[in-house]
Each structure stands twice: as structure tokens, then as C-alpha cells.
Amino acid sequence: MDAKVLEKLLKAQQEHFEKMLVRLLKPxxxxxxxxxxxxxxxxxxxxxxxTSGMTFESWLGRHRSYFEEEGKTLPESSKVRLLLSKLGPEEYAQIERKMLPTKLSEMKFDELCNDVVPFKILLSLGT
Incomplete structure (x- = not known):
């Protein structure tokens, strides 16, 4: 085998190994x-x-970054499902009743957050 051909082959192989190593070490x-x-x-x-100040607005303020930063790659439907799964059973039932005939799972994340906050305020007034 010609020395130049061998050198080219070794160089190409080295570049390939370096690329593989970068991919493997990348988180x-x-x-x-x-x-x-x-x-x-x-x-x-x-x-x-x-009484303890736990309104939806305060809860969402504390957890919004999980949805928007850590969860930014999640599909919209997964963000909605995650948010709905974190509502207490009574909270979910009350919001679901107030939103009828709209299905909560079919709403967008921002839409759900903006519609839920006013309902939490209404609930705090006892309506």
C-alpha cells in the first residue's frame, strides 16, 4: 500500500474516531x-x-419555569397533561365543571393557565 494512501486512510479514521468520541461524551x-x-x-x-396563600397564581409562579425552561422541548399536549395531573382532585373537578363544554386536555398550556387563574380567584371568593 502506498504511504500517501495509508496516511490518508489513517487521517480519515482518526477524524471519524474524534467525531464519535465527541458524540459519546456529549450529555x-x-x-x-x-x-x-x-x-x-x-x-x-x-x-x-x-388561608395559607396557596392560589393557582402563586403555585404557577413557583413552578412555571419547570414548564417553560426544563420542559420547553415537551409537546404542548404533554405540558397540558402535566399541568392537569398536578391539580388536586377537587381543584381539577371544579375547573373542569366551570370550563364545560371545553375539554381541559384539548386546551393550550397558556390558555389553560390564563383561564384557570380567574377561576381560582372566583373560588377564593366562595362562588
Whole structure:
């Protein structure tokens, strides 16, 4: 084998190994399922309690970055499902009744947040 051909082959092989090494050392991105599961564990459940100041607005203010930063790669439907899964049973039932005939799971994340906050205010007034 010619020395130049061998040198070219070795150089190409070295470049290929370097690219593979960079890919292997690069932190792997979580898939949507792993990310969703991680966020489920990080976000606390919302239970309305006016006496302690636990309104949806304050809860969302504390947890919004999980949805918008850590969860930014999640599909819209997964963000909505995650948010709905974190509502307490009573809160979910009340909001669902007030939103009828709209299905909560068919709403957009921002739309749901903007519509839920006023309902939490109404609930705090006892309506």
C-alpha cells in the first residue's frame, strides 16, 4: 500500500474516531417520556388554600419555569397533561365543571393557565 494512501486512510479514521468520541461524551438529551417523568417528580401538587396563600397564581409562579425552561422541548399536549395531573382532585373537578363544554386536555398550556387563574380567584371568593 502506498504511504500517501495509508496516511490518508489513517487521517480519515482518526477524524471519524474524534467525531464519535465527541458524540459519546456529549450529555445525552432526555427523551420526552424521561423528561415528563422527571418533571412529575419535581412539580408539587396544587391544592387551593386561601388561608395559607396557596392560589393557582402563586403555585404557577413557583413552578412555571419547570414548564417553560426544563420542559420547553415537551409537546404542548404533554405540558397540558402535566399541568392537569398536578391539580388536586377537587381543584381539577371544579375547573373542569366551570370550563364545560371545553375539554381541559384539548386546551393550550397558556390558555389553560390564563383561564384557570380567574377561576381560582372566583373560588377564593366562595362562588
Amino acid at each position: 445525552s438529551e432526555m427523551n420526552d417520556t424521561e423528561l415528563y417523568s422527571k418533571l412529575v417528580g419535581m412539580i408539587g401538587e396544587f391544592v387551593f388554600d386561601l
